[in-house]
Amino acid sequence: MADVSLHMPHSDGLRRDGRLERLRLFGLSSPALLMVLVVLVIPVGWLFYVSFIGANGQFSLENYERMIERKSYYRIFVTTFQVSFLTTGLCILIGYPLAYFMSQLPNRWANIALITVLVPFWTSLLVRTYAWLVLLQKQGLVNQWAISLGVWDEPIKIVHNMTGTLIGMVHIMLPFLILPVYNAMKAIDHDYLKAASNLGASPRRAFWTVFFPLSAPGLLAGSLMVFVLCLGFFVTPAVLGGGKVIMVSMKIVSNIELFVNWGAASALGVVLLVLTVAILWVASRFTSLSNMTGGGH
Amino acid sequence: MLGWLKSPASDTQVTHGQRLWLYVFAGVVMFLLVVPTLIVIPMSFSDSQYLEFPPENWSLRWYRNYFGSPEWMQATATSLKAAFLTMLVATPVGVVAAYGLHCCGVRFVQVAYLALITPMMVPVVLVAIGAFYVFVKLSLLYSLTGLVLAHSVLALPLVIIVTGSALKSYDMNQELAARSLSAPRWKAFLTITVPQIRFAIVTAALLAFLTSFDEVVVAMFISGGDNPTLTRNMFNALRDQIDPTIAAISTIMIIITSVMMALAQIFGRGTPEK
Numbered sequence: 236m237a238d239v240s241l242h243m244p245h246s247d248g249l250r251r252d253g254r255l256e257r258l259r260l261f262g263l264s265s266p267a268l269l270m271v272l273v274v275l276v277i278p279v280g281w282l283f284y285v286s287f288i289g290a291n292g293q294f295s296l297e298n299y300e301r302m303i304e305r306k307s308y309y310r311i312f313v314t315t316f317q318v319s320f321l322t323t324g325l326c327i328l329i330g331y332p333l334a335y336f337m338s339q340l341p342n343r344w345a346n347i348a349l350i351t352v353l354v355p356f357w358t359s360l361l362v363r364t365y366a367w368l369v370l371l372q373k374q375g376l377v378n379q380w381a382i383s384l385g386v387w388d389e390p391i392k393i394v395h396n397m398t399g400t401l402i403g404m405v406h407i408m409l410p411f412l413i414l415p416v417y418n419a420m421k422a423i424d425h426d427y428l429k430a431a432s433n434l435g436a437s438p439r440r441a442f443w444t445v446f447f448p449l450s451a452p453g454l455l456a457g458s459l460m461v462f463v464l465c466l467g468f469f470v471t472p473a474v475l476g477g478g479k480v481i482m483v484s485m486k487i488v489s490n491i492e493l494f495v496n497w498g499a500a501s502a503l504g505v506v507l508l509v510l511t512v513a514i515l516w517v518a519s520r521f522t523s524l525s526n527m528t529g530g531g532h
Numbered sequence: 533m534l535g536w537l538k539s540p541a542s543d544t545q546v547t548h549g550q551r552l553w554l555y556v557f558a559g560v561v562m563f564l565l566v567v568p569t570l571i572v573i574p575m576s577f578s579d580s581q582y583l584e585f586p587p588e589n590w591s592l593r594w595y596r597n598y599f600g601s602p603e604w605m606q607a608t609a610t611s612l613k614a615a616f617l618t619m620l621v622a623t624p625v626g627v628v629a630a631y632g633l634h635c636c637g638v639r640f641v642q643v644a645y646l647a648l649i650t651p652m653m654v655p656v657v658l659v660a661i662g663a664f665y666v667f668v669k670l671s672l673l674y675s676l677t678g679l680v681l682a683h684s685v686l687a688l689p690l691v692i693i694v695t696g697s698a699l700k701s702y703d704m705n706q707e708l709a710a711r712s713l714s715a716p717r718w719k720a721f722l723t724i725t726v727p728q729i730r731f732a733i734v735t736a737a738l739l740a741f742l743t744s745f746d747e748v749v750v751a752m753f754i755s756g757g758d759n760p761t762l763t764r765n766m767f768n769a770l771r772d773q774i775d776p777t778i779a780a781i782s783t784i785m786i787i788i789t790s791v792m793m794a795l796a797q798i799f800g801r802g803t804p805e806k
Binding site: 257258260261262263264266267268270271273274275276277278279281282329332333335336337339348351352353354355357358359360361362363364365366367368369370372374375376406409410425428429431432436437438441442463466467469470473474484487488491497500501504507508511512515 | 541542543544546554558561562571575585626631632633636644647651653654655656657658659663665666682684685692742745749763766767774778785786793
């Protein structure tokens, strides 16, 4: 259309109308942008500002210095990374084979298997965390069954500590890993593997040199998504960690709820945000963001 | 059976027998993905203080406890209202934004798109304390309006992603045809485009509902006073002790989610999952 209009007498006017029209269309997104501005951009900008204000109301770096000086903050960051790495690693070990299994099924069965991944995805996070709390407690089902089957002799502590937190986190994060990996695997052309086989590659070699590299972008996208979500996680470690697993987001909340220290909370928040953005930025160099969010393919 | 075990399963001629371990492993993982959550359902019908499975005596006492408590009822009403209103706000705002960004072709579309999906990327704790601060200034704290506003922002990325990917596979020329027959743009959008992407819109709406209904952290900060949400009260109860009433509430929440999911499956066929 544009090509035709260029050669018409009123082409300038038409072009101006076109530009106006495009701007008007862009304007359709303004209510959404305004909402994000009010609820997210301005408040986060303000937190950024507050993080540089000291106790005396002047500009200061004390909120950041505290993070470096105090052992307790150091431990919180170590715990946060520990939980995030372990959760991501376990999700890969458990999720990749399951995604592979699903990608090999005929479509109808794959859809049924997919439901088992989507059901927990849709179920309330709080409900799932609660279920694990119930199952893992001292008199819980897991202890009961383990004792009656002779796996261990007396009730052991599997919740209100790191173990319980990891179990809950892995359960909650698995779908975020499985879905992008599964999508990547579904897109792999079976002929490549047949060709590798034909050319004499062993099944193992064909898998590692052909299939795995082709599924790697999905795996990378899924793992980074899980890792980033873990960094900022709150509910599950707060409930299943029993006060022994303190992550950054929990310290932010307690800084405000208990100590009403906005400076300290903001500085932690800024660090958390910068880490998240940095990881996503690095990720976006290797894989498209829409890959990670599961949409737009 | 033996024949099946020896038959080739993969493109590289690995037999079913050779990868039996994979089938067993996948079965166990799928079981662990679904069943642990569902076990709360039979437990909620137990008569005992301590959640047991299988329950020795069945009873509805925890449900009576829940339905008889004005606090829980009020919190449930707040959550349902907030979720419903979030759906009503986030869906049209998100759909219209996705449409505008899809069609306009302005240079900074990518930036706007990125800005609109940031609520999904920013750690939710930051959204929570940030919204808390702003809502104090706007005196929206503990109000339903504030809660709906914050939850809508959290739901927007999902609505935009789901609608956006539906628009990508939609042929815009159809709208052009309608407009060349003198339909105004908004009319072409409503009568030609919307009916064809309605599955995506329904999915997006349900996701918006669930986003609000399940949300804990933001609600912890900005809901309260006369308007605490169900999840806020549940979270606080969880921190103190394991109250079996939560099992009853969880069961009800699982039912609500399942109904939503079934609706999305019925209406949302052909659109990507979440």
